[in-house]
Amino acid sequence: MPQPNDAPLDDGQHLPFPTVRDVPAGAPLRWLARGLADLRSCPIPSLFYGFCFAGMGLLITFVFEHAYEYTSALTSGFLLLGPFVAMGLYEISRRRELGLRCSLAPTLTVWRRNVGNLGIFAVVLGVVFLVWARASLVIFALFYTNEMPNLSGFLDQVLSLRNFEFLGVYFGIGLVFATIVFAASVVSIPLMLDRNQDAISSMLASFGALLRNPAAMLVWAFFIVGLTIVGFLTFHLGLVVTMPIVGHATWHAYRDLVEPLPKT
Structure with a gap:
């Protein structure tokens, strides 16, 4: 269990591998309710931190208006940076x-607690x-060999599903990358911050949480996707x-999914 200060629990070298627990399919509702209570x-x-996320969203919108073929990279960046911004x-x-x-002040430097493994x-x-940013550009290049459509034309294709092959490949490959990131980050950063756990064990525990509790x-x-979309659709x-x-x-979610360390 965490100590009531900002010092790490251990040097991370003698900690047992995290034990993942089974949770019911409805557990995320409980996590969201507790998250709302923390916000209040x-x-x-x-x-x-919410305004920090909004700023990242505005950056994506700005890029989308001027070079939407790069938006996937920025959106990926949003999803990749999200767990780090959420450390606070x-x-x-x-x-x-x-x-x-x-x-607020103690949360701004919480990364110092385990900076090596977070790195x-x-x-x-x-x-x-x-890799995803490069793959995204390659997909665009393969399907738009002559000329990139303008923004309205691209959105029209997405909404009407006219370029079905492109959409299938683009979102299919994007889903693979999103799943990898999600699986690696379910409980990894909370583990590294709470226990000073090493990065490899933390990521393996995250993958274990996904495999053990798929529902x-x-x-x-x-x-997560739904609340993110709601955020983007509300400007x-x-x-x-x-x-x-x-x-x-x-x-x-981390508290529910990972067995606490035994008290000493």
Whole structure:
């Protein structure tokens, strides 16, 4: 269990491999309810991170208007950076769990607690991001060999499903990359922050959580995607609220999915 301070629990070399628990398919509803409670309890620090997510969303919109073929890369970047931006939200939930004061300042430097392993995790996700960005551009090049359609023409193709082959390949490959990122990050960052767990064990535990609880993880992914879409469809204003809820809920997902360390 975490200590009521910002010091790591261990040097990470003698920790047991995380034990993943079974959870019911409806567990994500409980996580979201607890996440909402955290937001209500600590609104100012939580909404600060919500505005950070909204800023990232505005950047994607700006790029989409001028070079939408790169939007997939920016959207991937949003999904890849999301768990790192949400570290402060995990810390808010942890501090509330311990009965500590609600404050923004301690959450801004929480990454220092396990910077080495967080860096390894960032490199892994960065490689995935670069591969997907390149794959995305290749797909566009293969299907639009003569001339790229204008923005309205591209959106019309997406909405009308006229270029079905392109849409099938593009979203199919995108789903593969999204699944890899989701599987690797379900509980990995909370584990690294809470226990000073190493990056490899944390990612393997995340994959184990997905494999052991496919129904719950499918529901959880649906809620994450749904709340993200709601945020984008509300001119990014919704992200100010929906992303803090998802971030806080991720901490509670970690608490449910991973067996606590035995008390010493």
